[in-house]
Every structure is written in C-alpha cells, then in structure tokens.
Amino acid sequence: MELSLIRIAIVxxxxxxxxxxxxxxxxxxxxxxxxxxxxxxxxxxxxxxxxEDEINMFRGQLELEEQMAANANRLLICDTTFITVKIWSDHMFGSAPQEVLDKLPQHSYDLYLLMNIDLPWEEDPLRDFPDMREHFMEVWHTELRSLNANYSLISGSDVERLQNAIQCIDSFMINK
Structure with missing residues (x-):
C-alpha cells in the first residue's frame, strides 16, 4: 500500500x-x-x-509546491501557503482575488504550524509591518479557523520552536 503525501504548512x-x-x-x-x-x-x-502580482504569486506558489511534491519523502514541508496572498490582498487592496478564494477550500494541508510572534523582529527589505504583528497573528487564527484547519501554535526560542514543531508533527503522524 502506497502512503499518501502529507502536506505540512508553516504559516x-x-x-x-x-x-x-x-x-x-x-x-x-x-x-x-x-x-x-x-x-x-x-x-x-x-x-x-x-x-496581478498577487495572482502571479498565488499561481507560482501552487506550481512550485506541485513540482517539489514529486521529490518529497512522505512529508512535504511548505514554507507558507497561498493563504498569504489572501491575507496580503485583503490588507493591501481590501479584498482577495476570486481565484484565490475559490481555491482555498479545495487545497488544504494536513497540518498547519502557526509560528508565534515571540521571536524578535528581524529587519528585511521585504518585510513591511513590524508594528502589526499582533494584528496579523489574529488574522492568521481567523483564516485558519475559517478553513476548519488542523493547526497548532508553535512558540519558543529557535531550538524550542524546532522541538515543539517536531513534537507536533510526530504526534500528528502517529494517527496517519
């Protein structure tokens, strides 16, 4: 019996x-x-x-995920998902592309690991909202709940965070 691919979203x-x-x-x-x-x-x-950039990023994320899935060893770890496109579009433009909204309920992940905001902010030219972390954390909770997603909040220092994520995935895998 072939085991199905398990998709883990890091969001x-x-x-x-x-x-x-x-x-x-x-x-x-x-x-x-x-x-x-x-x-x-x-x-x-x-x-x-x-x-249009948001739509391109949505399509690109899905395409890249499918390309990488071919090389996965039972688990596919996804550094974010196209839910980010919805969140950014809602924030920047007041709504998200219909194509993204239509795909959300059809393209779920087996487990979402929601990274907590307890790590210090690191400057990066592509990061825009250091003062809105609490707001976006609430948005992530809301989005994951609206999808009825299986998710866990991952907190702690770098080492603790990794240990917590592994423990969460291992617990999830016991039932698979």
Whole structure:
C-alpha cells in the first residue's frame, strides 16, 4: 500500500522563522521543503506589488509546491501557503482575488504550524509591518479557523520552536 503525501504548512506573520524552521524540519524528516515563492518574486519587483502580482504569486506558489511534491519523502514541508496572498490582498487592496478564494477550500494541508510572534523582529527589505504583528497573528487564527484547519501554535526560542514543531508533527503522524 502506497502512503499518501502529507502536506505540512508553516504559516504565520512576518519574521516568525517560517523559512528557517521549514528547512530544519525538512532536514529532520529527510524530505524537501517548498520555499516561499513570493520572496523571490518580490525581490525582482521594481514597483509596489499589484493585484496581478498577487495572482502571479498565488499561481507560482501552487506550481512550485506541485513540482517539489514529486521529490518529497512522505512529508512535504511548505514554507507558507497561498493563504498569504489572501491575507496580503485583503490588507493591501481590501479584498482577495476570486481565484484565490475559490481555491482555498479545495487545497488544504494536513497540518498547519502557526509560528508565534515571540521571536524578535528581524529587519528585511521585504518585510513591511513590524508594528502589526499582533494584528496579523489574529488574522492568521481567523483564516485558519475559517478553513476548519488542523493547526497548532508553535512558540519558543529557535531550538524550542524546532522541538515543539517536531513534537507536533510526530504526534500528528502517529494517527496517519
């Protein structure tokens, strides 16, 4: 019997260690991780992000995830998901592209790990809202609840955070 691929989404506000922990988890579980498509996309922009850019990032994240899934070893660790496109679009433009809204209930993840805002803010030219972390944390909780997502809040220092994430995934895997 072939085991199905388990998709683990690493999500949360800016500067919560999503990329770091995604790579660490992939190494721990000897699998691949899907980087955040939007990071590379936004690094190339020469003007503020537009509605069309949001749609491009949505499509790019899904495509990259499917490409990486082919190389996954039972677990696919996803450094964020296209829910981020919904959250940013809602914040920046007042609404999200219908294409994104339509896909949200169809493209779920087996487990979401919501990174807490208890790590210090790290400056980065692609980060915009150091004073809105609490707001975006609430938005993430709301979005995950609205999807009826299976999620856990991951907190602690870098080492504790990794241990907490592994414990959460291991507990989830016992039932799979």
């Amino acid at each position: 949360g506000p800016e500067s919560t260690g999503k990329s770091t922990i995604s790579e660490q988890l992939a190494n721990h579980y000897q699998t691949v991780w899907v980087p955040e498509y939007a990071r590379g996309y936004c690094e190339k922009l020469t003007a503020p992000c537009t509605w």
